[in-house]
Amino acid sequence: MTIGEQLKRERILLGITQRQMCAGIITESFYSRVENNKNEINIDDLIKILNKQHISFYDFFAPFSISPIDPEIQQVSISPIDPEIQQAFINYNRSELKRLKDDKRSQDSKYQLEFKIMLAILDNKTEELSADLKQNIKYRVLHIGKFDNNFLVDLQLVMPFCDLDEIKLLIDYILTSGQGLKVTDDRMPFLLSTLIAYIKYCIKKKDYVEARRVIAYVQEMPNTSSTAC
Structure with a gap:
């Protein structure tokens, strides 16, 4: 799982387009490349997008968590x-x-x-x-x-x-x-x-x-x- 893949998953669950998801925070073309793992999104823009779409930060990153005993x-x-x-x-x-x-x-x-x-x-x-x-x-x-x-x-x-x-x-x-x-x-x-x-x-x-x-x-x-x- 990557940040881009998780963004795409959340967007599909919300039933919105890439343009609606990025909400003018970053360009639609840049956002598309993030979803396709061709660009990396910085923390400022990621937080703004998650806030804009009312996506829980914890829930967003839950799939990335790893066990401390691994x-x-x-x-x-x-x-x-x-x-x-x-x-x-x-x-x-x-x-x-x-x-x-x-x-x-x-x-x-x-x-x-x-x-x-x-x-x-x-x-x-x-x-x-x-x-x-x-x-x-x-x-x-x-x-x-x-x-x-x-x-x-x-x-x-x-x-x-x-x-x-x-x-x-x-x-x-x-x-x-x-x-x-x-x-x-x-x-x-x-x-x-x-x-x-x-x-x-x-x-x-x-x-x-x-x-x-x-x-x-x-x-x-x-x-x-x-x-x-």
Whole structure:
């Protein structure tokens, strides 16, 4: 299942044309190529289309979900260095990130972009990133579709550069998807790290009601307490 295939499925269920589905958010020709897996849609436009058509974000991505106990599937998309980078980031280990940045396994542009964002986040210097970089980050980094550790880390990387409404939809998807997690699941620390980042983001945006909502959720998570935030 791809994003394009799921969009087509939802459109057919709604009984509308491609033009009606994309609703002027993107061109009909571009949308057609998305459905046929020839173009990738960015997160902004996808969220706008789902909102316009009143499609539940969680329901839309439910077919993409994978089991946290299915290591074979996860190994397909994770290179040997990815788990090391992710652990260093969620543990706020700046020195380890800098070491991994120089590792020969992480020299392509994708990794170097991620390191730049991670270090800026840990140093609280995202405001100093260039306007062009900020504009491209969420389109190049976040690949939604699977509720896994990659998605949770990527969401933290793009969070400073998205509108609150965009992130709130993704967080609602995460909260619903994560309800069945147990303290033994390896995804738990990644989920907690993402939610704490979101709480800080809400406070920065002065949305204290939303911050309190997620704090309450965190406090109910296994092996967490009010001190987690």
